Each structure stands twice: as structure tokens, then as C-alpha cells.
Amino acid sequence: MNYSCQDAAEALAAHALDALPAGERLLLLEHLAECRDHDEELARDREVAGRLSLSLRPTAPPGRLRAALLEAFDREAALLQPQVAPAAQEPDALPAPASTDAVAAEPARQGSVLALLRQPALAYGIAAALLIAVVGLAAWNLSLQDDARVLTTSAAGPGMSLRVSYYSNQQVAIFDLDMPPPAAGHVYQAWMISEGKPVSLGVLPSNHGRIAFAGDMSHAEAVAISLEPMGGSSQPTTPIVEAKF
Amino acid sequence: MGVSKDAEDVVQESFLALWRQAPRLDARRGLRSYLMTIVHHKAVDRLRRQSRRPEVVLGEDAPLRESDEAGPEEVTEQALEAAEVRAALASLSREQQSVIELTYFNGMTIAEAADQLKIPVGTVKSRLRLALGHLRRRFEGAS
Numbered sequence: 001m002n003y004s005c006q007d008a009a010e011a012l013a014a015h016a017l018d019a020l021p022a023g024e025r026l027l028l029l030e031h032l033a034e035c036r037d038h039d040e041e042l043a044r045d046r047e048v049a050g051r052l053s054l055s056l057r058p059t060a061p062p063g064r065l066r067a068a069l070l071e072a073f074d075r076e077a078a079l080l081q082p083q084v085a086p087a088a089q090e091p092d093a094l095p096a097p098a099s100t101d102a103v104a105a106e107p108a109r110q111g112s113v114l115a116l117l118r119q120p121a122l123a124y125g126i127a128a129a130l131l132i133a134v135v136g137l138a139a140w141n142l143s144l145q146d147d148a149r150v151l152t153t154s155a156a157g158p159g160m161s162l163r164v165s166y167y168s169n170q171q172v173a174i175f176d177l178d179m180p181p182p183a184a185g186h187v188y189q190a191w192m193i194s195e196g197k198p199v200s201l202g203v204l205p206s207n208h209g210r211i212a213f214a215g216d217m218s219h220a221e222a223v224a225i226s227l228e229p230m231g232g233s234s235q236p237t238t239p240i241v242e243a244k245f
Numbered sequence: 246m247g248v249s250k251d252a253e254d255v256v257q258e259s260f261l262a263l264w265r266q267a268p269r270l271d272a273r274r275g276l277r278s279y280l281m282t283i284v285h286h287k288a289v290d291r292l293r294r295q296s297r298r299p300e301v302v303l304g305e306d307a308p309l310r311e312s313d314e315a316g317p318e319e320v321t322e323q324a325l326e327a328a329e330v331r332a333a334l335a336s337l338s339r340e341q342q343s344v345i346e347l348t349y350f351n352g353m354t355i356a357e358a359a360d361q362l363k364i365p366v367g368t369v370k371s372r373l374r375l376a377l378g379h380l381r382r383r384f385e386g387a388s
Binding site (some may be wrong): 010011012013014016017018019020021044045046047048049050051052053054055056065068069072073171216218 | 253256257258260261262279280281282284285286289290326327330331334345348349350352353354355356358367369370371373374376377380381384
């Protein structure tokens with residue numbers, strides 16, 4: 001479906017008010033990622049929308065909320081501190097990260113990703129030939145339009161491909177995937193890897209096409225897809241497709 | 246949001262999101278309005294996932310009525326700004342107020358609002374667009 005500039009212009013106000021249905025919201029986000037003509041208008045709409053809450057009667061927050069916030073900030077700050085580099089990597093391990101500000105805290109995260117990759121389940125072969133690929137920084141496609149808006153990563157292999165775009169301002173991740181049909185009695189499940197731990201995003205309704213997940217993934221180190229028994233699992237149990245942000 | 250724990254969670258998530266995005270914030274935007282945008286988005290998202298609706302109804306006792314809480318206490322800058330926003334909302338046409346009420350304050354999508362008002366979705370979009378334009382000119386005129 002083509003989503004024109006006219007369509008986008010008509011939807012901006014509703015979008016600023018969080019009133020777009022999920023499907024149209026995705027279409028608009030994709031359009032905005034490619035077209036910058038609406039930036040000023042959207043910014044103005046958001047400015048107005050942000051003031052509407054001020055009309056409501058304020059509620060005094062409980063004292064514990066401030067303490068909880070400060071503790072959360074401290075945890076966030078601690079995670080961003082550079083960590084001691086892990087022990088020497090195996091020859092076929094992840095490539096060394098480029099020395100950019102964006103990956104100043106990468107060693108600890110890389111260690112977590114390596115630990116996942118070394119799970120025993122990864123040694124098993126699966127008839128569906130799941131792709132096992134870790135995309136290093138060389139494949140990390142940071143959008144040149146606005147580095148605060150879209151983070152992308154991708155992985156590809158024989159007969160399958162995965163591309164994930166995370167719209168940070170909107171907190172929506174779009175999975176573009178093309179995977180072989182899952183084995184009978186199994187489904188694909190998407191995960192976010194945060195602080196070295198997998199967090200389920202949900203069972204994928206399809207093995208190909210575009211699927212969106214809403215949520216805060218700004219702290220995700222990677223995204224992954226695993227093959228699970230029908231209904232999904234609380235933890236990944238099979239070899240995973242993984243793409244690192 | 247009507248449920249204290251949910252509201253606290255949303256506030257905490259919003260502040261964290263703001264904190265993480267701080268280095269990339271557009272300096273031209275007001276920080277408070279930016280935070281409110283985040284809070285509203287997270288609140289609506291949580292409510293929709295839980296299939297709940299906030300209970301905000303425009304009426305005589307509704308927050309949009311001017312001077313409903315003016316009292317002898319000292320009027321702070323925040324109270325003045327709240328009054329300004331309420332006055333601006335009251336200056337909208339009834340049709341524009343309705344769509345703002347249903348979508349922004351009650352968390353409905355444009356499709357749900359259209360269904361409730363028995364009007365096309367395009368009309369809801371159009372009224373929202375006109376409403377925000379009117380409010381923006383009103384705020385700019387006041388500043």
C-alpha cells in the first residue's frame with residue numbers, strides 16, 4: 001500500500017495525539033523514515049499535544065516514586081560505564097568492535113551475547129536450517145537521516161533474511177523477515193536481548209513479511225529469533241537468529 | 246490512568262526514556278511538553294494493551310472547565326499555564342473538543358472515535374488537525 005505525503009500530512013495530528021491505529025502508525029513511521037517534509041509539522045503538533053496534559057488536575061506523586069527514579073537512573077548510569085574487557089576471544093568469535101563512542105560499553109554486552117551463542121542447543125542441527133549469524137558493527141546500518149530515530153540491523157543467509165528497524169522516538173520495532181516455514185508443531189519467537197538476558201517479544205504470526213512490536217527497546221543489545229514448540233517458550237530453547245544493534 | 250501502580254510505572258518508564266534520549270533531544274522543544282508526550286504515549290499504550298479506558302469525561306466537573314479549582318491559595322505558574330490550556334481547549338468548536346476528548350483524553354484510536362461519533366475516520370483526522378492548528382495559534386498568540 002502506497003502511503004503518500006498527503007496521507008502522512010492528514011495523519012500527523014492523530015499521530016501526535018497517539019490516536020492512530022497500529023497499522024496506520026507503522027505506515028506513517030515508514031513514510032517519516034524516508035520523507036523529512038513533515039518534521040516541522042510533527043514537531044509543532046507534538047509540542048501542542050504535550051501541553052494538553054497540563055489541563056488536568058495534577059496529583060502529588062508518592063515519595064517512593066522519586067527514590068525509585070533515582071535508583072533507576074543510577075542503574076542505567078552504571079550500565080553505561082565502560083567495563084573491563086573480557087578474556088581473549090576464540091578465533092571464530094565475534095569481531096572486535098570498532099572504537100566509537102556508540103560502543104564504548106560494548107565489551108560487557110558482547111560477553112553476554114557470546115554466552116548466549118555458546119548455549120548447548122546451538123550445537124544441534126535443525127532441518128529448517130535456522131540462520132545463525134551475528135551481525136557485527138560493520139553491518140549495523142545507522143540511519144543517516146536521523147540517528148535518534150531509526151536503528152537498524154540485519155542478518156542474511158541461505159534462504160532467509162532478517163532486518164530489524166527500531167524507531168526510538170516511537171518505540172516501535174519492525175521485523176522484516178523471510179524465514180523457511182517452521183517445522184511441524186513449532187513456531188518462531190522473537191526476543192530482545194537486554195543486559196544479557198532474553199526478553200520475549202512474542203510468537204511470530206508468520207515466517208515472512210513485516211511484523212511490528214511496540215515497546216522500549218532502547219536498552220536492547222540485540223534481537224533474536226528462535227524456534228519453539230507451539231505456543232512459545234519462556235526462554236529460548238533452540239538455535240537462534242541473532243542480530244546485534 | 247485510574248490505577249496508582251500503573252501510573253507510577255508509566256511515570257518511571259517515561260522519565261527513564263527521557264533520560265536515555267536526553268543527549269538527542271531537540272533543544273527547541275520544551276522539556277516538559279516533551280516529557281508529557283512520552284507519558285501520554287506510554288499511558289495510552291499500556292491502557293490499550295490492557296483493553297482499559299481512562300475515565301475522563303468532559304462535563305461540568307471535568308478538568309476542562311475553567312476556574313473549577315481556583316481558590317484562595319496562591320496561583321502558581323503551573324496553575325496559570327493549566328488555566329491557559331483549559332481556556333484554549335474551551336475555545337475549540339464542540340466537534341473539535343469531542344475528537345480531542347475521545348482520542349487524547351480517553352485514549353481512543355481515530356477508528357474508535359469515528360465509530361462513537363458516527364462520522365468517517367477522515368473527518369476525525371481532519372478535526373484533529375484543525376484542532377491542533379487552532380490550539381497552536383492560540384498558544385503562540387499567548388506567548
